[in-house]
Amino acid sequence: MEVVGAAVGALVTTTSELLYSCVSSKTKTTFNLHSNLAAVDLQMKSLKDRREEVKGETEAAKKEGNKIRSEVVTWLQDVETLQPGVDAIQGQMVNNKKPSRCFLNCRERYRASREVEKTLEEIKRLLLVAEKFNHDVVCRTGVPRAVEHIPGPSIRGQTTASKKLDEIRKALDDGFNRIGIWGLGGVGKTTLVKNLNNELKKASAQPFGIVIWATVSKNVVIKNVQTQIAERLNLGVKMEESVQRMASRLYERLENEEKFLLILDDVWEKIDLDTLGVPGPDVHKGCKILLTSRLMEVCRAMTTDLEIKIEVLNDDEAWQLFCQKAGDVAHLEEIKPLAEAIVKECCRLPLAIITVGAAMRKKTEVVLWKYALDQLRRSVPFIKGIEAEVYKPLRLSYDSLQGNNIKSCFLYCCLFPEDFAISIRDLVRYWRAEGLIGEGQNWEDMDEGISLIENLKDSCLLEEGPHRETVKMHDVVRDVAIWISSTSEDGCKSLVRSGIGLSEISVGEFSNSNSLDRVSFMGNNITRLPDCMIQCSKASVLLLGDNDALDTVPEKFLQGFEALKVLDLSETSIRSLPHSLLQLRDLRVLLLWNCSNLEELPSLGTLTKLQDLDLCGTCIANLPRGIENLSELRVLKLDGTGELKSIQPGIISKLSSLESLSICGSGFCFRLKGEEDGRATFEELKLSFNRLHYLRISLNGIPWEKIRRSFLDK
Incomplete structure (x- = not known):
């Protein structure tokens, strides 16, 4: 009986436990009804939101001609199927906010609770599935689309850019296989080519089986470019794969x-297509290459068939672009003149206009616009973003310059006023005086200087000037050059205050003057200079030309410039020069042309390194004393010296290094032997003939036959 009792007891216990477990589970499900109903409501809202996102993505993908992934289609169908059941549950929740808790209703409550629980599980499953395809709704096949849209600003309404776009499209149609798009940084090359790409996408008849875009950038990494091409072709990318192996796969594809x-966008150096893995036009008749670069030299190295230079906007386009970025505030009566002046300072460069316009957006305080204009005129990158988005990208062009002293030569050009037509001949004489180009060449040999200038033009850092044999800097490029030179530690640190309307120079301008290498106050309205010593012991260049009202150079002013190699006082009203000039023992170039009030110079005998002396248009009656001691003088210009009546015999012949002599429109003319009357003769010139490379003199009615006999006949 005890055994039977124990067995019965065990059976009762087991049955009780099972019954308890079952009742407990159902009870838990039943009593979770309210929390599950709330969870269904919350999770379903998330599911609906995700469904709308996926619908939008699929509709956009279909418009682009893409096939939607089957699992995405199934997911949308499952969500639609689930919706009626959820609506019914939510309706019941509204109609029966307080369900009966009586024992007789338990079975019905359990059934409802179980249904809600299953619905909640399905909602969670669908949300989890949506996470797995993570916005990637397009079916990935082995065949890529012919053209992929590349986001970027439209050039619609920009006549200049639209014409260039038409020119590029025509070139592609006309059989050019390698096309180079080049121009200044920030001028819109990438934007233009993005518009080309997107126009090709809209074309009814696709001219190419595939258009591939790869951004190259400075310090090119071939593997990175290969990866972009491979991804566009839907080829698998293996990071451990060698450049050569990937090139083989790309080539075959x-x-x-x-x-x-x-x-190929933003190319800075030649890219070998074989190394890249691209069958070029020479071996594949259906291949066309389009590249963008700041450097004409890169186009040449890539053997382009056609080079198209992208120019800045016209005035109307520049204004419209600025207003688009700055907003309606630019049209306010008190702000519009300032806004127009700011646009002018941006010199029609799209990148600068966009950056400055965005920075001034919705600023209604006139004082802020005045401050912005003043800072832009001073070439100060004060506007948020202008240094990072304009100056630093343009500096890349400067950093890419290669060759001895070319960077220093480039920075020299920012010493001149804005929009100044820089004489190529003058520029070369400055460079030579500072030893930046070959001093051993004869002074009139311009080849090295012209080659360097062409290099800078090909890099879009210099432009053709408005006059023959001149160049100029784009205003924004000049601002960048001033920005670079203001902090340079490479012997080019400069103080540039040229062409900004100064009436005087304050001592405060020369803070940290001992670190300056070049100083320019050209093209102002300066009436007087500081009457004290300015300590600029390193400065090799001082440009004070084109200050019409300046009539005096104080004695003390030049005393601190003992290292000067170039001194320009041309086109001023100075009447004399201080004796402190004679302390400039390293001076190579002294420019005094068109100093129409200058009647006399101090003795120049101590300036033994002087190589270039320009006295054109002065009122001197005699050559400076001591000029015969200038054994290194190579250029002497005396054109337009109407008051010059005499050059003593023997002076010209003592200038043993003289290579260029110009005396036209002068009161002096050389005499024939026997007619010298105490003046230099043609025979003296004959002694210098072997070393003179350039001679320009007035004959003043002397019969050519006499000149031929006395001067040219051997």
């Missing part, structure tokens, strides 16, 4: 394309 266009 592109060989199978009947026609393709490869766009």
Whole structure:
């Protein structure tokens, strides 16, 4: 009986436990009804939001001609199927906010609770599935789309850019296989080519089987460019794969394309297509290459068939672009003149206009616009973003310059006023005086200087000037050059205050003057200079020309410039020069042309390193004393010296290094032997003939036959 009792007891216990477990589970499900209903409501809202996102993504993908992934389609169908059941549950929740808790209603409550629980599980599953395809709704096949849209600003309404776009499209149609798009940084090359890409996407008849875009950038990494091409072709990318192996795979894949266009954006150096893995136009008749670069030299190195230079906007386009970025505030009566002046300072460069316009957006305080204009005129990158978005990108062009002293030569150009037509001949004489180009060449040999200037033009850092044999700097490029030179530690640190309307120079301008290498106050309205010593012991250049009202150079002013190599006082009203000039023992170039009030110079005999003396248009009656001691003088210009009546015999012949002599429109003329009357003769010139490379003199009615006999006949 005890055994039977124990067995019965155990059976009762087990049955009780099972019954308890079952009742407990159902009870838990039943009593979780309210919390599960709330969870269904909350989770369903999330599911609906996600459904709308996916619907939008699929509709956009369909418009682009893409096929939607099957799992995405199934997911949307499952959500739609689930919706009626959820609506019914939510309706019941509204109609029966306080369900009966009586024992007789338990079975019904359990059934409802179980249904809600299953619905909640399904909602969670669908949300989890949505996370897995993570906005990627397009079916990935082995065949990529012919053209992919590349986001970027539109050039609609920009006549200049639209014409260039038409020119590029025509070039592609006309059979050019390698096209180089080049121009100044920030001028809109990338924007233009993005618009080309997107126009090709809209074309009814696709001219290419595939258009591939790859951004190259400075300090190119071939593997990175290969990766961009491979991803565009839907080729698998293996990071451990060598450049050579990937090149082979790319080559094989592109060989199978009947026609393709490869766009290489922002190219800074030659890229070997074989190394990249691209069958070029020489071996693949359907291949076309389009590249953008700041450097014409890169286009040449890539053997382009056609080079298209992108120019800045016209005035109307520049204003419209600025207003687009700055907003309606630019049209306010008191602000519009300032806004127009700011646009002018941006010199029609799109990148600068966009950056400055965005910085001034919705600023209604006139004082802020005045301050912005003043800072832009001073070439100060005060506007938020202008240094990072304009100056630093343009500095890349400067950093890429290669060759001895070319960077220093470039920075020299910012010493001149804004929009100044820089004489190529003058620029070369400055460079030579500072030893930046070959001093051993004869003074009139311009080849090295012209080659360097062409290099800077090909880099879009210099432009053709408005007059023959002149160049100029784009205003924004000049601002960047001033910005660089203001902090340079490479012997080019400069104080540039040229062409800004100064009436006087304050001592405060020369803070940290001992670190300055170049100083320019050209093209102002300066009436007087500081009457004290300015300590600029390192400065090799001082440009004070084109200050019409300046009539005096104080004695003390030049005493602190003992290292000067170039001194320009041309086109001023000075009447004399201080004796402190004679302390400039390293001076190479002294420019005094068009100093129409200058009647006399101090003795120049101590300036033994002087190589270039320009006295054109002065009122001197005699050559400076001691000039015969200038054994290194190579250029002497005396054109337009109407008051010059005499050059003593023997002076010209003593200038043993003289290579260029110009005396036209002068009161002096050389005499024939026997007619010298105490003046220099043609025979004296004959002694210098072997070393003179340039001679320009007035004959003043002397018969040519006499000159031929006395001067040219051997």
